[in-house]
Amino acid sequence: MANPYRSYLAIGESIDKKNYIIVTFFLHSEGQPFDRTAGGVAAESSVGTWTDVNLQGKTLWDKLHGKVFEADEKTGSVKIAYPLELFEPGNIPQLLSSIAGNIFGLLEISALRILDIDFPETFIKSFPGPFFGIAGIRKITGISNRPLIGSIIKPKLGLSHVEHMNAALDVFEAGVDLVKDDENLTSQSYNSFYNRVDEGTSQMKRSGFLGKGSEKIYAYNITASYDEMLKRAEYVVAKNGNCLMIDILTSGFAAVCGIRNKNFGKIIHAHRAMHAAFTRSKQYGISMLVIAKLARLSGVDSLHTGTIVGKMEGGKEEVLAIDNFLRGEWYGLKTVLPTASGGLHPGHVPDLVRLLGKDVLCNFGGGIHGHPDGSKAGAVAVVQAFDAATKNIPLEEYAKNHPELRKALEKWVVKEE
Numbered sequence: 344m345a346n347p348y349r350s351y352l353a354i355g356e357s358i359d360k361k362n363y364i365i366v367t368f369f370l371h372s373e374g375q376p377f378d379r380t381a382g383g384v385a386a387e388s389s390v391g392t393w394t395d396v397n398l399q400g401k402t403l404w405d406k407l408h409g410k411v412f413e414a415d416e417k418t419g420s421v422k423i424a425y426p427l428e429l430f431e432p433g434n435i436p437q438l439l440s441s442i443a444g445n446i447f448g449l450l451e452i453s454a455l456r457i458l459d460i461d462f463p464e465t466f467i468k469s470f471p472g473p474f475f476g477i478a479g480i481r482k483i484t485g486i487s488n489r490p491l492i493g494s495i496i497k498p499k500l501g502l503s504h505v506e507h508m509n510a511a512l513d514v515f516e517a518g519v520d521l522v523k524d525d526e527n528l529t530s531q532s533y534n535s536f537y538n539r540v541d542e543g544t545s546q547m548k549r550s551g552f553l554g555k556g557s558e559k560i561y562a563y564n565i566t567a568s569y570d571e572m573l574k575r576a577e578y579v580v581a582k583n584g585n586c587l588m589i590d591i592l593t594s595g596f597a598a599v600c601g602i603r604n605k606n607f608g609k610i611i612h613a614h615r616a617m618h619a620a621f622t623r624s625k626q627y628g629i630s631m632l633v634i635a636k637l638a639r640l641s642g643v644d645s646l647h648t649g650t651i652v653g654k655m656e657g658g659k660e661e662v663l664a665i666d667n668f669l670r671g672e673w674y675g676l677k678t679v680l681p682t683a684s685g686g687l688h689p690g691h692v693p694d695l696v697r698l699l700g701k702d703v704l705c706n707f708g709g710g711i712h713g714h715p716d717g718s719k720a721g722a723v724a725v726v727q728a729f730d731a732a733t734k735n736i737p738l739e740e741y742a743k744n745h746p747e748l749r750k751a752l753e754k755w756v757v758k759e760e
Contacts, residue, residue: 348382
């Protein structure tokens with residue numbers, strides 16, 4: 344059978360990266376030749392379709408068709424170069440509708456995953472990127488030479504706004520730098536978003552945690568319909584809060600970009616809820632590295648990326664590649680603070696410091712609020728663990744004179760062993 348997509352194959356052609364968005368796929372095909380399927384992916388994600396069409400002249404096709412310039416059937420690796428003119432500047436939804444749209448439904452494809460995307464400078468600079476970045480967050484907190492310590496209030500749901508914020512103040516007073524809403528806490532009947540902002544900002548102001556140059560950060564989850572997200576963001580601004588949290592994948596990149604483009608001057612803390620539905624499989628979906636690149640384009644200041652240790656999936660090589668990208672230079676866009684969160688307790692701290700370095704936010708939920716002596720003692724134990732790790736003192740030795748840390752290790756580390 345003739346290959347109707349052969350014209351999309353440009354194996355070995357030299358590609359000028361300034362003029363193309365280059366997508367690396369993992370591809371597996373059953374029932375069709377590998378090169379035919381690779382060409383079909385390029386066609387269906389650029390200007391082609393299943394048959395000839397009268398309106399598509401050669402000049403248009405030459406200018407806009409995707410090019411398969413690498414294809415390795417043994418590894419499944421396929422690289423496709425898409426002319427930059429195919430994409431609207433500053434528009435992530437349109438980008439994804441093209442390179443991650445109908446192609447995932449093609450019958451001949453048995454596995455397809457977007458592994459990476461290389462963007463040219465022109466496309467990257469069509470986005471404002473993060474407002475603060477790592478340097479800006481450090482300036483707000485006054486913390487310059489250690490990881491930031493965060494907490495999620497647990498239980499994640501069910502507390503009133505007063506109970507919730509009392510717990511936040513406890514851990515702030517114990518030395519935690521940032522507290523965030525859980526990803527599924529928005530504005531439930533027992534804990535209204537607006538009541539939570541009122542209570543949180545008033546308590547933080549009374550306690551001296553806002554507006555003094557070395558602030559504590561509270562990330563209020565504004566996730567909702569876009570109109571409501573905008574209303575919630577404006578409320579945080581009016582109350583002089585300092586951080587907006589967004590579930591970026593369930594909200595959608597259009598919503599994230601919309602909030603960032605308002606230039607509220609507030610930190611945007613990005614949670615990746617739902618990501619594993621399409622990042623976890625090595626055969627299908629989109630890699631977390633790609634999500635991280637899109638998040639940085641959309642303008643978030645902090646992003647959940649993985650812990651290596653803890654309860655969440657994500658290996659060392661993958662997490663470090665994502666974190667290093669977020670902290671690295673990218674055509675002048677500001678950096679993004681990686682966030683390690685999920686199943687962490689004080690016993691993990693030495694590994695977190697060793698593996699992730701200092702430019703990271705480490706979030707503890709149950710590992711603080713599950714402490715035998717309560718949330719404040721749990722936060723103290725985490726702070727003690729970071730003190731020990733940064734001084735290269737073994738936790739067991741440090742715990743001898745620090746009872747909060749000792750009790751945390753007795754509860755969690757002994758059980759793990």
